[in-house]
Amino acid sequence: MAPTTRTRGSIRDPRRPARRPRVSVREQRAEATRFRRSITLLGMSVVAPGSAQLVKGNRQVGKVALYAWGAVIAIVLLVAWRTSMNDLAKMAVRPWLLTSFQILAFMLALAWVLIIIDAWRLGHPPGLNRKHRLIMVAATLVVAVLVSTPFVVAARYAEAAHDMVVSMFPSGEVAAASNGRLNILLLGLDSGDGRDGTRPDSIHVVSVDVLTGEPALISLPRNLEKARFPSGTPAAAEFPDGFSGDGDRSEYLLNASWTYGEANPELFDGPSGPGPTAVKQAVEGTLGIKMHYYVAVDLMGFRNLVDALGGITINVEEELPIGDKGRVLETGVQELDGYHALWYARSRESTSDYDRMARQRCVLGAFMNEADPRNVLVNFLELADASADMVTTDIPREDLGNLVDLAFDARGQELMSLQLVPPLVVPADPDFALIAEQTADLLDGVGRPNDDVSLAGTDETQPGDAGSGSGPSPAPDQTDADDTTAEASDDEESAGSGEPEDEDALTDVSSVCSYE
Template sequence: MTQAPTETGTARPGAQEPDGTTPAAPPRGRRRVGRWIAGGTAVLLLAAGGTGYWLYRGLDSNIKGVDIDHAIGDDRPQRLPTSGQNILVLGSDSRAGANAALHAGKVAGARSDTALVIHIPEGRRRAVAVSIPRDTLVTRPACTTSTGRKLPAAHRVMFNSVYSLAGPACVVQTVEQMSGVRMDHYVEVDFAGFKDLVDAIGGVTLTVDQDIHDGASGLNLSAGTHRLDGTQALQFVRTRHGIGDGSDLGRIGLQQKFLTALLAEIKKQDLLGSPAKAYAVADQLTACLTTDSGLASLTRLAEFGRSVRGVDPSTMETIMLPVRYDTQDPNRVVAARPQAGELWQALRHDSPVPEAAKHSPAQGGPTP
């Protein structure tokens, strides 16, 4: 059975969005994606380790846990034979409840347009973040949804539809099947909580090189330096129509800029010197997290945060999964061979990623 994609994917000339507008073609050049969520994860984990559960054990109740191991069962890749770790990180956008008020448009359901496999090799002094484009066509394995409904396997489904239809365990199962890489942990960051986190630290200062006016997100910034509150920050990381050619890749560039500024802000504030503010930030951090059951407590998050303290997010290598445009639908992409296979093999063996596996055949845009 073929599952219809839930989102408009990579645009080609002449393609139209559901609202009838024509999306711009993606930009050329090397595409390094996902640093924003990778950096955000580092913030979440390190802040959890820094503030500590000794402040308020009640923060445990904020963290939502998913029993990934139970949901998937034993049909999974082997764990790394080293001390390396693989973490699947998703950014979720539910379009319901608190998130509903954060959108200019009306889009129903839950989405996860940002997905990263973060590989931390043995020694835990560096990290590699592999971004999976949302419009990649994949095979979804037979799986059980979050509500217990059985879903049959489906071919050529868009990657970001798996979360919407089946939930986090099935996303983990899909990634493991396509990569052969065992996910040791799962971390999901909710965008509504992201907004509150920025407000909790008092805003984030960043500089933009050009005016940004995006009617879809509501963001209006002139070129220069600005102090963004939570609402503006969320608009900033979502905007795409007001920057570059209007593609999702332009938005990713803004996300990278923002998370760099967020990391610098948290480091500058010395939260350990202000227990009251540290608690407020920890409260927002934990409230926007869903993790696998192995991390679903402040104690476990703190332990994990300490174990990866040597990783500097600013030196994290970010790689887009090598993809090529699909021959049947140029609005979609598929994993490129042999590059994708070489990338996943490097992660499976805890070895450096070959240079050839860091480049995507789809860099130059769809073939006419």
């Protein structure tokens, strides 16, 4: 038999655990009171940081925390009341302000967490039973994470904006508007394995009136021959009869100017770099207007940008083949992700370069339509990551505030477009006087060339022989490696081919592109 133990007239089996001493009702009430006090102090620190210290701890610390919390709320309310989305966007492109905001956000998060931990201490955890202690520890950790998360997220946004502004936009001189307009050259770069150097696959100019924000879009064919350079530049002296590269026919084309500039940097001195400077000067001399800045987007980067934005809405008017596997892009209004948007913008299968330019015009309009402040804010981190390595520009960060104003002014206004394609302009035999006149018609409506930049060799053009129709050159895709880029010879073959139907030179983009 098992031994037994006698205690005060009773026999207890030692194999049985000893009974816990019964807790009196009075002790239970005291424990509940202590637990409620701990919960209350923690809740007070969430609603009004410092109030727990003011009631039960260091009153001086409590006062400082409450005053600081009140100041934060007042500032947030004032900003929400008096600051427009435009002002917030301008703040978001100032690196020093972003750094200050990031530091302040981390300091506020840390201070609030410390206040909460101190409120937990004031709740006297050792005086609670084990169950309540565990509850208080878990509640304190959860509350600390919840109150600090918004500040950490805000600091992360500020860090991403700061890194994007500093890495993407150089410090430099702010360009003065010409004839009341700011002109930005937009380039889509195709620098894949099958391409000899970097060549702009799409060339567009966005011009914005600095007073009204009225935007205009000019599209130039990449196969435009014998582009002019502004008089007085080394390139104009080198090519008095128009750009001819190294003499090969494929080097006559406008999109070959980037590669030529990189190979001959002595002709294209400037902060933008020889390649971009060469294209800027070629477009300046051809259109007769000053190119203030350029923005170049790698074509795969464009795909990532569209995905980061959440896609774009496009009205696909005709079926477009996708790759060589029999897939097609169906007709109708569609939400396109980056992969399909890139195919829509670049595909030349069964269409011409000029059809493709028209689609690129629609894509630019759709991108502007989707890039409203709310959508940009929601997808900001993805946009910043996609832009970091895919976008190059010479826009100085000192001018970003002004460009934000122009972007907000331009939103909602008609985007007038000029396409310099046949039958208006024959790329193999361009009439540069007509190009300058059409550009002036678009920008100022008086039918005169802009006198910002004088044209070199405007009176003499060197017509070339029109090439054969452009062959199929699908858009690049990671799953279709063979279709990544077009060969340089494809640029030559596309000259003067695939003329579109005749239409007015000046067109409202919204009248030919539908985004709903």
